[in-house]
Amino acid sequence: MDFNIIAPMPVSEVELIASNIPEDDHPDWDSAATYDQGARVISTLSHRIYESLVDNNQGHDPLGDDGSHWLEISATNRWRAFDQRRSNTAKQADRITYSVVPTQDCDAIALFGLTAGTVRIEVWDGAARIYDRSFAMADTGHVVSAYTWFFGGVVYARQKVLNGFPGYIGHRIDITIDATGAVAEVGHIVMGRNNLLGRVRNRPTVQFVSHSRKGYDDFGNEILVKRGSTRKVDLSLLVPTHQAQRVMDIVAEVDGLATAFYVSGDAPSFGIEGLGFVDDHSQPIDVAGESVFPLILKTLK
Structure with a gap:
């Protein structure tokens, strides 16, 4: 693989x-309008949704707000992809x-x-x-x-x-x-x-990570709070040693970005694919030929 x-x-x-999804989740923010607490607006400049935190909210642009008047909720429907x-x-x-x-x-x-x-x-x-x-x-x-x-x-x-x-x-x-x-x-x-990084060595690990938590109600009874799950992928790659710098440059390029990773070839993927980020990467160098590069990735919810 x-x-x-x-x-x-x-x-x-x-x-x-172009997109067939209109950007009309809520009214566009209007500097002349007055918003009550809980009212929502969008900005077609930032493509985000904002919720008013106070009553009589007028003239406070969500884009320049310090969090006193507006809470940023999410991207608009059109831009969530x-x-x-x-x-x-x-x-x-x-x-x-x-x-x-x-x-x-x-x-x-x-x-x-x-x-x-x-x-x-x-x-x-x-x-x-x-x-x-x-x-x-x-x-x-x-x-x-x-x-x-x-x-x-x-x-x-x-x-x-x-x-x-x-x-x-x-x-x-x-x-x-x-x-x-x-x-x-x-x-x-x-x-x-x-970018093809290298060949996957045998026995990679795909770990299920639950973010759900145990909580308690007002009477002390245990309750489960569902919070979704992610995966942790731990594998090692066989890479020709002369390509070590290329691999490290690619890892540095995608650092901090939502990155797609997957395996190609005739074998099944075994769950080694997803949307995530590189959590750890080291490069022990074998100057004789091929090096084994450990790589850890974590998926995003």
Whole structure:
């Protein structure tokens, strides 16, 4: 198995040129309006949602507020697919569409937190469509017997990774997330350059990490507070020693960014894929040839 990381490119108003999701979650902030405590507004400059913390809130711009008048809630629905979080999903009835024009070479895309029957990726060079692929999101990995084949229901994959398409600077990439008859969702989209780091050594570890907590009610009874879960992936890579600097440069490039990682090759992924960040990386060097590089990644909720 080969281990890959997608170095994410920024997606701002420059790159995102169209979407069928309107940015109308709440009224746009108006300097002349007076807001009561709990009222919500959006800013189409920051693409964020804000909630008023006080009554008679007038003339205080959320963008320059120090937290006295406004609480930042989240990205707007249209921009949640690019806010470095998976659980805060963008939603739209039937389908979601995004059109992105890369400002750097972009040959890979990863979509997380999906609710979709199909995902379609198109690439346009001017008026010419040069790439067009659709992917059915039904996950047959949940079929483990004849019974589950006939009666287990349809299970849909929650993520999709694709690389090798011609997303060069100036091309338009159209993304369609289709859930006809239901609500389409996507938690986060990573677009950027694919990087192969090395070969995965045997016995990587994928650890389930629960963030739920035990609490107590007013009578001292135990209650469980569900807070979701993440995964910790601990693996070692075989890398030609002369490529050690290249690997370290890639790790430094994605530091602090929501990054897509996955394995490629003929073997199953074994759960070694997700949206996360590099938590630890060391490079003991074997000058004779191949070096073994330990790598720890943690996924994002």
